[in-house]
Amino acid sequence: MSQHHTLLIVGGGAAGVSVANNMRRQNAKIDIALIEPSEKHYYQPGFTIVGGGAYTLKQCTRNEADLIHSSVKWLKDYADSFQPDSNTVTLRSGETVTYDYLVVCPGLQLDWSKISGLKETLGKHNVCSNYSVEHVEYTWECLKNLQSGNALFTQPPMPIKCAGAPQKIMYLAADRFRKQGILDKFNIEFYTATPGMFGIPFFAKALMKVVAGYGIKTNFTHNLVAIDGATKTATFEATDKDGNKQQVTKPFDFIHVTPPQSAPDFIKTSPLANAGGWVDVHDKTLQHNKYPNIFGLGDATSTPNAKTAAAVRKQVPVVVDNILAIMNNKALAEGYDGYGSCPLTTSLSTVMLAEFSYGGKVTPSFPLLDPRKNRFIWWIGKKIGFPWMYWSLMLKGSRFDIPHKASYVESLTKED
Structure with missing residues (x-):
């Protein structure tokens, strides 16, 4: 089976839905289809405060069907592979979809299995993660019952969704402990694979003051590699300034884990990917560097910006306007500045x-x-x-x- 659409969008998250609906506002007649298997859509920026007890998962959740314009055809399936030379996407069901223009925005892949033991213990033994829709509420369940002990928060190597999220929940937890008068009963530590609190020194210095105010201990260039929920121990690979590595094991009473992240596997193995596995696009026009009728935006692209919903908001009109420009034989605009x-x-x-x-x-x-x-x-x-x-x-x-x-x-x- 096969079908054809003028504009085909892969991914129905923040980027995909916004592009579809924005394009529909700009052009009422264009034939649009969107590939997305999930029936639920989540406001992921809210997960931090769900885990911190200041928001609910219900507030972050909508039905995907309620978000996509009724004139946009929703293909409730997984994109499996790309054949850009023939303008074709093959779905997991085996059906093929051809297109005139393609927008690729499937988001990031959470690589839970890269941390030994994590999948087996997540959601138990006070091992939690706000990055998991299935376990974000467990973070709050743990924090509201915690009275003392070692509270660890981890961050993997970059890139990840919202580079600040791993430390946001740490501050919410510390502030709650302080308001309860039990902050001094905790040893709070931040273990990050990165060399500093934030990639931009201007904000990193300010965040170090926040850390000091809560008495949090920082452990830079420490990457979580294994976790044992039953014994409540976490193992990190620590790298010193000379590049030497050693393993460090730390006991915990509570641990919030941010999983390693990467482009989805079906992107990595596709002709659309660069050497690093990301959708290879021009960083200002968001047009694919090899295939001019393909665009990418959101977390799965090669652009070196922060992977946030705010970035998507700025990228959407650039993609939509540049597709319309190609349709009308006009020059593309270098409209995205990495915001x-x-x-x-x-x-x-x-x-x-x-x-x-x-x-x-x-x-x-x-x-x-x-x-x-x-x-x-x-x-x-x-x-x-x-x-x-x-x-x-x-x-x-x-x-x-x-x-x-x-x-x-x-x-x-x-x-x-």
């Missing part, structure tokens, strides 16, 4: 709103406010404003933009 945003929940009432573009340039949407400050207004944004923007504007295909720029932040960066 990403990470609302860092530093307590149960404050957020540090980190915004940046390619090269680690700090580009806040509100440049008169020092972006290193922990503010209550951004907490309201995290709980109310940003989810509303996601469900009511972005996914529905509306275009809204708050210009981001450096302003006096550049001088602050130089001073630091």
Whole structure:
């Protein structure tokens, strides 16, 4: 069996749904189909505060069918392989779909199996992860019953979805312990495979002050490689400044694990992938570097930006407008500058709103406010404003933009 569509979209997450609905607003007649097997759609930026007890999974969940425009054909199947020379995608069912234009945005793959023992113990023995929809509520179950002990939080090698998420839940937990008057009964440690708290020094320095305020111990270049839930021990591969590696085992009473992540396997083995396994696109036009009628956006692409929903929001109009430009024999616009945003929940009432573009340039949407400050207004944004923007504007295909720029932040960066 085979079918043809003018625009075919692989992936029905934040990127895929937004592209479909945005394109429909720009062109009411174009034939669009979207490949997505899942019937539920999750607002993943909310998972951090679900695990922290400030939000519910129900608030993060919608039916996929309710989000896709009725004129867009939903192919409820998995994309299995690509044949770009014949403009064809083969589905897991064996059906083939041909296209004139293809948008690839399947998101990231969570590689739980790369940590020995994790799959067997996740969701038990106080081993949890906000990255798992099946276990995000277990994080809160653990934290609200914890009274003392070793509380560990881990971060794998980059790239991952939202680089700040592994430490956000740590601050929420620490603040809750402090409010309960039991913070001094805990040894809280952050184990990260990275060499610092954040990839952008401007924010890393500010976050180290947050860490110090809670008395958290940091362990850089420590990558979690194994976990034993029954004995409550975690094993890390520690790398020193000379590149020497050794294994370190740490007992825990609670551990929040962020799994290693990569492009989906069906992308890695496809003709669309670069040497690293990512969808190989131009970092500003988001057009594939080999196949001009193919575009990519979101977490699975080769662009060196933060993998966040905020990045997708900026990428969607670039992809849509450039596809329309090709249709009308017009030049493509280099419209994406690498913008990403990470609302860092530093307590149960404050957020540090980190915004940046390619090269680690700090580009806040509100440049008169020092972006290193922990503010209550951004907490309201995290709980109310940003989810509303996601469900009511972005996914529905509306275009809204708050210009981001450096302003006096550049001088602050130089001073630091």
